[in-house]
Amino acid sequence: MEDIIVRYVTRIILPFVQLYGLYVVLHGHLSPGGGFSGGAIIGASMILYALAFNLSAGSKKLSHDVSSALESGGALLFAGMGIFAILLGTNFLGNKVAGIPIGTPGNLFSSGAIMIITFGVGVKVASTMITLFYSLIEGEDHSHDHD
Amino acid sequence: MTMIDILLRLHQNSYYFFAIILFIIGFHTMLSHNNLIKKVIGMNIMDTSIFLFFVAIGYVNGGRAPILEPGVPYTAYVNPLPSALILTGIVVAVSVTAYALSLIVKLYKHYGTIDAEEIMRIRGGDIQ
Amino acid sequence: MSIVNHFPVLAVVVLLLFAYLMPLLMRWRKEWCVPATLGAIGFSLIASLYMMWQVMTTGPFMYQMGSWAPPWGIEFSIDYLAVFATMTITIVGLIVIYYGTQDLLHELKEQVMGWYYTLYLLLMASMIGMVLTNDLFNMFVFVEICAIASCGIISIKESRECIEAAFKYLVLSAVGSGCLLLAIAMIYMVTGHLNFTYVAQALPQVMDLYPLNILVSLALFLVGLGVKAALFPLHVWLPDAHSSAPSPSSAVLSGLVIKVYAIAMIKLLYKVYPPELLGMAPIMNMILWMATLAIIIGSMFAIVQDDIKKMLAYSSIAQIGYVFLGVGLMSESALQGGILHIFNHAIMKSMLFLSAGAIIYATGTRKLSDLKGIGITLPVPTIAFSLGAFAMVGIPITNGFISKWYLALGSLDVGRPFFAAVILVSSLLNGIYYLPIVVNAFFGEPEGAVAEPRPLPRQMVVSLILLGSGVILFGVFPSLILGVVSKAAQSLLGLL
Numbered sequence: 001m002e003d004i005i006v007r008y009v010t011r012i013i014l015p016f017v018q019l020y021g022l023y024v025v026l027h028g029h030l031s032p033g034g035g036f037s038g039g040a041i042i043g044a045s046m047i048l049y050a051l052a053f054n055l056s057a058g059s060k061k062l063s064h065d066v067s068s069a070l071e072s073g074g075a076l077l078f079a080g081m082g083i084f085a086i087l088l089g090t091n092f093l094g095n096k097v098a099g100i101p102i103g104t105p106g107n108l109f110s111s112g113a114i115m116i117i118t119f120g121v122g123v124k125v126a127s128t129m130i131t132l133f134y135s136l137i138e139g140e141d142h143s144h145d146h147d
Numbered sequence: 148m149t150m151i152d153i154l155l156r157l158h159q160n161s162y163y164f165f166a167i168i169l170f171i172i173g174f175h176t177m178l179s180h181n182n183l184i185k186k187v188i189g190m191n192i193m194d195t196s197i198f199l200f201f202v203a204i205g206y207v208n209g210g211r212a213p214i215l216e217p218g219v220p221y222t223a224y225v226n227p228l229p230s231a232l233i234l235t236g237i238v239v240a241v242s243v244t245a246y247a248l249s250l251i252v253k254l255y256k257h258y259g260t261i262d263a264e265e266i267m268r269i270r271g272g273d274i275q
Numbered sequence: 276m277s278i279v280n281h282f283p284v285l286a287v288v289v290l291l292l293f294a295y296l297m298p299l300l301m302r303w304r305k306e307w308c309v310p311a312t313l314g315a316i317g318f319s320l321i322a323s324l325y326m327m328w329q330v331m332t333t334g335p336f337m338y339q340m341g342s343w344a345p346p347w348g349i350e351f352s353i354d355y356l357a358v359f360a361t362m363t364i365t366i367v368g369l370i371v372i373y374y375g376t377q378d379l380l381h382e383l384k385e386q387v388m389g390w391y392y393t394l395y396l397l398l399m400a401s402m403i404g405m406v407l408t409n410d411l412f413n414m415f416v417f418v419e420i421c422a423i424a425s426c427g428i429i430s431i432k433e434s435r436e437c438i439e440a441a442f443k444y445l446v447l448s449a450v451g452s453g454c455l456l457l458a459i460a461m462i463y464m465v466t467g468h469l470n471f472t473y474v475a476q477a478l479p480q481v482m483d484l485y486p487l488n489i490l491v492s493l494a495l496f497l498v499g500l501g502v503k504a505a506l507f508p509l510h511v512w513l514p515d516a517h518s519s520a521p522s523p524s525s526a527v528l529s530g531l532v533i534k535v536y537a538i539a540m541i542k543l544l545y546k547v548y549p550p551e552l553l554g555m556a557p558i559m560n561m562i563l564w565m566a567t568l569a570i571i572i573g574s575m576f577a578i579v580q581d582d583i584k585k586m587l588a589y590s591s592i593a594q595i596g597y598v599f600l601g602v603g604l605m606s607e608s609a610l611q612g613g614i615l616h617i618f619n620h621a622i623m624k625s626m627l628f629l630s631a632g633a634i635i636y637a638t639g640t641r642k643l644s645d646l647k648g649i650g651i652t653l654p655v656p657t658i659a660f661s662l663g664a665f666a667m668v669g670i671p672i673t674n675g676f677i678s679k680w681y682l683a684l685g686s687l688d689v690g691r692p693f694f695a696a697v698i699l700v701s702s703l704l705n706g707i708y709y710l711p712i713v714v715n716a717f718f719g720e721p722e723g724a725v726a727e728p729r730p731l732p733r734q735m736v737v738s739l740i741l742l743g744s745g746v747i748l749f750g751v752f753p754s755l756i757l758g759v760v761s762k763a764a765q766s767l768l769g770l771l
Contacts, residue, residue, distance in 0.1 A: 076296065
């Protein structure tokens with residue numbers, strides 16, 4: 001797509017969209033939203049970038065390999081926090097009972113494991129959105145090669 | 148029971164009624180259309196109707212979001228559990244949709260059409 | 276607290292963890308994929324055997340996620356049925372993927388092998404989670420993971436039949452999932468709980484107030500899980516899906532996946548819904564008639580097939596009927612027979628699919644009529660196939676005989692000899708389509724590709740021998756498994 005308006009608008013709003021997505025992810029334990037909603041916003045911003053400029057520019061910023069590695073990483077962070085609680089001597093996904101510092105309710109750094117898990121979910125969702133988009137687009141390209 | 152009564156009850160439980168109507172629209176789209184993309188859209192409409200129904204049963208009249216804030220007096224709040232569950236449901240629906248669409252892309256590559264009947268016809272020719 | 280206390284959740288989480296590690300391994304340490312998969316499932320097997328020992332010695336127990344007490348937290352219920360099912364899933368799953376490490380090499384493209392292991396581990400994790408969980412919504416999530424993963428292991432072989440079968444399966448199981456979610460909503464709106472135990476306590480109290488809601492939820496559960504378990508009128512997706520998939524996928528789909536939905540149904544019918552409800556609507560009779568039709572019609576369709584895997588797929592429709600027959604009869608022996616058949620059929624159907632896969636691997640033919648004399652050139656898969664066929668027919672000293680015996684006893688116990696006759700007739704029908712293959716295989720003249728097959732890799736032969744000895748072992752010494760099965764049946768019927 002070679003549309004100058006789309007490119008300019010994208011360039012202007014992209015940082016705000018990503019910042020907002022990050023905000024929603026990090027405040028998941030304080031306000032409505034959280035890993036999925038915020039991750040979807042970040043993922044959508046990357047998709048917007050790839051659509052406005054082109055696919056190769058998008059994959060220069062975040063390649064398919066990196067996005068699928070991040071996808072695994074987000075899920076592993078979630079499961080890892082669960083197992084971390086087991087190592088601390090409580091049940092799977094234990095939080096306060098496992099002795100993870102909770103902090104003052106209402107502060108950004110509070111709620112112990114929940115915040116880290118939300119961050120993991122955010123990474124996972126954002127990278128999944130991008131990976132899905134790349135996979136569908138690349139599948140399409142492949143079919144054109146064959147024709 | 149008079150007509151008024153029935154209408155009154157329908158009004159009180161309108162979310163029930165509309166969720167079922169949406170469900171049937173989705174189900175019908177899914178089963179009766181030959182276009183595979185339309186089938187997937189029907190599937191999404193069906194899922195959405197269930198999500199609306201689930202969220203509606205957790206709603207409390209005049210309730211607000213269940214977030215405790217210092218200084219704000221305690222009021223009635225909306226049951227957060229259905230919303231949380233439905234968020235999971237939406238995630239599932241997204242992944243099923245993405246998967247179904249990628250299968251349609253592959254099907255189009257193999258058959259050159261996304262019409263279910265056409266595909267059946269091509270396959271029928273295959274076997275003989 | 277030592278790690279063994281956390282085996283219920285680790286049995287699921289370790290599989291999930293390795294499933295997500297697999298894409299990373301695939302990129303940087305390709306040769307570790309297979310050992311990691313086998314190791315993860317092996318760990319779950321050890322965990323499930325330990326849980327079984329624990330349950331048999333000290334009784335059922337609960338595991339609470341994050342140490343949150345039940346009404347708030349999700350819990351796993353480790354009871355007799357759950358440990359039995361976990362053990363079945365992990366044993367058969369491990370043997371099938373051990374076989375698959377060789378067979379998949381010729382069925383899949385090399386770059387998707389790692390993804391296959393990811394999907395397989397996700398499938399195992401979701402099945403174990405589904406049988407262990409004690410929470411309705413958690414069950415729904417596992418059902419969804421299971422549905423996507425099982426479509427995935429079909430469509431990963433990118434032939435047009437596989438893609439089409441996977442799409443059909445996906446759309447129909449999406450209908451099923453929609454029904455399940457609606458049913459969960461109906462239950463939640465009248466009880467306010469999602470935990471099985473709490474729902475079971477609340478349902479009798481609200482039954483008089485909202486009988487329709489509860490009946491509708493039961494019907495939706497029956498349809499939702501029935502579609503996924505391929506109960507007779509809802510089975511249309513199964514023959515294509517199970518016959519076109521790669522052989523290890525067919526083995527695990529036919530052997531395990533359709534059974535876990537049956538186990539979920541058993542848990543709902545016996546542990547959640549109050550028995551008085553069953554008096555309000557003839558649910559059990561409906562299940563019985565659907566099961567009977569499944570047994571008869573599934574076998575009849577299997578007779579006319581010439582494709583070996585399609586025949587096995589139709590036979591699965593008949594066999595899932597036996598499980599539901601045991602569920603519907605509501606007597607102790609019948610329920611034992613039904614639950615035992617889950618295990619027995621998992622072993623014999625996966626063995627049949629794997630030996631069919633080995634025959635296809637070695638000769639390249641899927642046609643039954645081409646298999647004359649294969650017993651001479653390919654003894655191990657053919658003997659395994661014959662053993663499986665005997666077990667399907669229900670010949671004594673094979674495990675299939677034991678479960679059919681208990682089902683027949685159960686139907687006589689409740690005074691419905693008709694269903695014993697159904698079992699007898701279906702055994703005859705099974706004989707009609709299985710035995711000629713066996714006779715042909717050993718007494719025919721080998722010709723064409725059958726005369727000079729490719730040699731089979733060691734992994735395939737070992738898996739077939741393991742499963743074959745399982746069929747004989749549990750046929751001669753059924754008491755090995757019957758202990759936990761009868762405890763499960765008794766606890767479900769409230770006799771314990």
